[in-house]
Amino acid sequence: MATKKAKGTKRKTKPVSRATRRRAVSKAKKIRKKIAKKAPLRRASPTKARPTAKTAGKPTPVSERAPEGVSAPPSRPAQLPSEERIGVVTHYYSHLSVVGMQLEPGATLRVGDVIHIRGHTTDFTQKVDSLEVNHASVTEVGRNDDFGLKVIEHAREQDVVFKVRS
Numbered sequence: 293m294a295t296k297k298a299k300g301t302k303r304k305t306k307p308v309s310r311a312t313r314r315r316a317v318s319k320a321k322k323i324r325k326k327i328a329k330k331a332p333l334r335r336a337s338p339t340k341a342r343p344t345a346k347t348a349g350k351p352t353p354v355s356e357r358a359p360e361g362v363s364a365p366p367s368r369p370a371q372l373p374s375e376e377r378i379g380v381v382t383h384y385y386s387h388l389s390v391v392g393m394q395l396e397p398g399a400t401l402r403v404g405d406v407i408h409i410r411g412h413t414t415d416f417t418q419k420v421d422s423l424e425v426n427h428a429s430v431t432e433v434g435r436n437d438d439f440g441l442k443v444i445e446h447a448r449e450q451d452v453v454f455k456v457r458s
Contacts, residue, residue, distance in 0.1 A: 375408055375454035384447050390440045391447045395433070399455075401441075402432045406458065409443065411451030418444045 378399035383392035391409075395401065401420060408417045422442040423430050433439045 372408075372454075374457050376457060377452060378407075378455045379453045381409065381411075381447050381449055381451040381453060383449060385440075386446070388440075389443055389446075391443050392438070392440055393453060395435050395437075397435055400432060400434050401455070406456040408454040408456055409445075409447050409451050410454065411448050414445070414447050414451050416443075416445045417456065 376399075377396065378401060379393045379395040381391045382394050384390075385392070393401075401407070401423065403420050403423055405420045406417060407420060409415075420441065423433055424440045425433060425437050430437075430439070
């Protein structure tokens with residue numbers, strides 16, 4: 293038969309020696325000290341000017357300098373002559389490797405077309421194998437269709453999509 297414990301009774305604890313108590317207290321102090329030693333984050337004052345780094349060496353002669361107003365040519369042109377801009381990636385579903393796209397006015401996309409997707413860290417070309425509108429497979433999509441396109445690499449929002457002319 294089980295007996296109920298009366299309310300308000302304290303549980304008896306084992307007596308702790310002074311040495312054990314001192315060790316526990318000193319451990320707690322060490323831990324607190326380690327936490328307290330962290331340096332606070334310093335933020336630069338917007339009113340103070342930072343010193344600039346000095347350049348070493350001789351300045352380049354005027355004859356070797358690039359003319360003012362002329363910038364270096366881009367590493368890659370925005371659009372190749374054999375490509376036509378057809379849209380922009382609006383979403384990328386990583387678990388499916390599918391992009392949602394928005395086509396530009398007058399643009400169409402068909403299964404079998406070759407597309408080039410280019411962005412800040414994206415640059416690949418592929419053949420269109422699968423197009424879906426509302427989870428139904430289609431062969432061609434137009435301007436007002438919300439569609440998904442299966443891709444072979446990772447794409448990001450705002451990447452530009454070009455159709456490669458053959």
